[in-house]
Amino acid sequence: MKHNKLIFALAAASLAAGAVHAKEVVVRIGHAGPLTGPAAAFGKDGENGARLAIEDANAKGIKIGGDTVKFELVSEDDQADPRTATTVAQRLTDSGVKGVVGHVTSGASIPASRIYEQAGIPVITPSSTSPKLTQQGYKMTFRVIANDLQQGNALGKYAVDQLKAKKIAVIDDRTAYGQGLADAFANSVKTSGGQIAGREFTNDKATDFMAILTKIKAMNPDAVFYGGMDAQAAPLARQMKQLGMTAKLLTGDGGCTGEMIKMAGDALSATTFCTQAGIPLDKMPGGAAFRTQFKQRYGNDIHVYAPYAYDAMMSVIEAMKTANSVEPAKYQPALRALAYQGVTGPVAFDDKGDIKGGSITVYNFDAGKWAPLQTIQ
Amino acid sequence: METFLQQTLNGLVSGSIYALVALGYTMVYGILGLINFAHGDLLMVGALVALQTVSLLNAAVPGLHPVVLLAAGVAVAVPMCMAVGYLIERIGYRRLRNAPRLAPLITAIGVSFLLQTLAMIIWGREFHVFPQLVSTTPMQPMDGVVVSPLQIFTIVVAFALMGGLMLLVNKSRLGRAMRATAENHRVAGLMGINANGVIAATFIIGSGLAALAGVLFASNYAIAHYGMGFTPGLKAFTAAVLGGIGNLPGAMVGGLVLGLVESFGAGYIEHLTFGFLNSSYQDIFAFMILGAVLIFRPSGLLGERVADRA
Secondary structure, three states, X not given: OHHHHHHHHHHHHHHHHHHHHOOOEEXXXXXXXXXXXXXXXXXXXXXXXXXXXXXXXXXXXXXXXXEEEEEEEEEEEOOOOHHHHHHHHHHHHHOOOOOEEEOOOHHHHHHHHHHHHHHOOOEEEOOXXXXXXXXXXXXXXXXXXXXHHHHHHHHHHHXXXXXXXXXXXXXXXXXXXXXXXXXXXXXXXXXXXXEEEEEEEOOOOOOOOHHHHHHHHHHXXXXXXXXXXXXXXXXXXXHHHHOOXXXXXXXXXXXXXXXHXXXXXXXXXXXXXXXXXXXXHHHOOOHHHHHHHHHHHHOOOOOOOHHHHHHHHXXXXXXXXXHOOOOHHHXXXXXXXXXXXXXXXXXXXXXXXXXXXXXXXXXXXXXXXXXXXXXXX | OHHHHHHHHHHHHHHHHXXXXXXXXXXXXXXXXXXXXXXXXXXXXXXXXXXXXXXXXXXXXXXXXXXXXXXXXXXXXXXXXXXXXXXXXXXXXXXXXXXXXXXXXXXXHHHHHHHHHHHHHXXXXXXXXXXXXXXXXXXXEEOOEEEOHHHHHHHHHHHXXXXXXXXXXXXXXXXXXXXXXXXXXXXXXXXXXXXHHHHHHHHHHHHHHHHHHHHHHHHHHOEEOOOOOHHHHHHHHHHHHHHOOOEHHHHHHHHHHHHHHHHHHHHHHXXXXXXXXXXXXXXXXXXXXXXXXXXXXXXXXXXXOHHHEO
16 A cells, blocks of 8 residues: 555656656757858748748647657858858757758758768758759758759650650750759650750850850751750850751759849740749649748748748658657658658658659740749659 | 851851960060960950940940940950050069069969959959840851851951051061060160060050950850950960960961861861760860870971061
8 A cells, every 4th residue: 555655656746747847848950051142042041931930830839758849940151152061060060959951052061961960960951952962872861852863854854745855955064963964854855755966065164155056056956955054054045046046945943043034135035944943832732821921920022942941840840740759860760751741742752861753843934034834743 | 068167167256266365475475485374364354344334334325326335345445454464564574574484474373363353353253244236146148057247247356456466566666676575675675675665565465455355255155254264365375375375377377276176176076086075075175186286396386486476
């Protein structure tokens, strides 16, 4: 009898202690991206998206391991610079964050990913699209947006199936980005039944493409694909026009910019197409609601990647809920196996950490801007 | 055949711009034995100053004829570049004239960085659109070959400038003084020639040509950027060496040959090597030709003919 009383007392004591403990636990999650410099708008956008996710989660009063968790955002500025990115990553891991949303640019994400890997802290990028990021074999690196390989695949298939281009010439600038994109594009064209009429090369400082374009013109292709940035794609478009070429011009996201429209001027036409990872906001499952919420909270519109940053942050929180733990080692397997319906669509990762079935949107030049044509899953 | 003619035309356009820039390298080398690595960046300064002038003028007086705009851009860019060229010589190189040859060479590289950084601070990092003031609408003189008025304009202006420079060097008093200074500036000084003045004049003329080349280059590709001088500068230096550095006709021949070799290299390298090499080797192709020329003719295609040095 006495014995039972003791057990009861102990149980009561532990319950009481639990109740005190269950009040609130603060969990810090990092966000890293450029908050200053030319890419600052992208970084701020991501930070705002991530903060919105944290506020939503806190409003719900999520319980993990029996405790009510209060999430806190730790935002760092990596200036889109590879060296600053590693410093920032080190600072975040040292400050005890349980996960990181970021970085925004591939150049920053790749060097930073090694530091998170060593520290054992999951990092989810909302916007870095270099295939290299997830090819390093890291267990802690994730991405909620389609990568450049998926982009090249999608555009190659689109060119053959939808644009009915049979003969396509491919040019790339021999950079990791341009070549990776062009290779993926060329393979996809071939598997879709198209023909690669010629494979030409330039570099990322070139301005004169007349020689290779003359060679391509003689092959009479239906379309020309350029893998590279807008600074080359724009003069290339002008020189195609100057040579009287009527082939369609296709580029990836490097040429899918406002700068491209500014620099190429009247050389762009309805036969210019480009792709971007992700989907336009109005096509996202939760897009309209997210836009309203975002505008109410921050007073300005979404730049580009805020919904992806929101989903990245929510993925971390969802995985913590599933694993019932905020410890990175415990919730990382749950992140790998995640199946979450986000603002941008379903979020689930493949064995490399890339999003499964990430979407790519094909744009067409129309009335002075890029108009979305079709989203490919 | 049409492709061949088109490639020849492409080569002539880029080659004539290389030739104009190469003249600046070769003139300075002929007189001082100095490779002025900042010369390519003067092309960039010329293009950006012209762009600034054109956009300011267009904002102040809208609706001006493109030719007036272009002329105004050139009218500001050329004296501006001449002034910059003179200052570089006066401040950077003159004091080092009797220093070991490496000192002015390193200074030249420093000046190149300085010009690029200043341009980056003034005009920013972004690419600017250079208005194509001469029409780029393709014309078809024969089936399969297209040429734009802008391309014809580029070739004509470049050849006229080269011809003018040859006249200046071979027929005028200043030209004679330049040739004398090129042979030996100390002896020329003893003969009553103001060697400092002649050297300054050389820099001023070379810089003016670079400014014009910059305007031609930028309007051909419709782009201007603080780093745009590097590649044409390097190519023009190659052209000067190819033709025989220090030799004026050599620079012109070298520039045109380099332009043509690049164009044919990109167009035909795959056929010539049976698909073994492709256009990613187009620059290597140009340098292979340079290597071959230098092995068989170490002083370039036309050689360093001393009497013709300017």
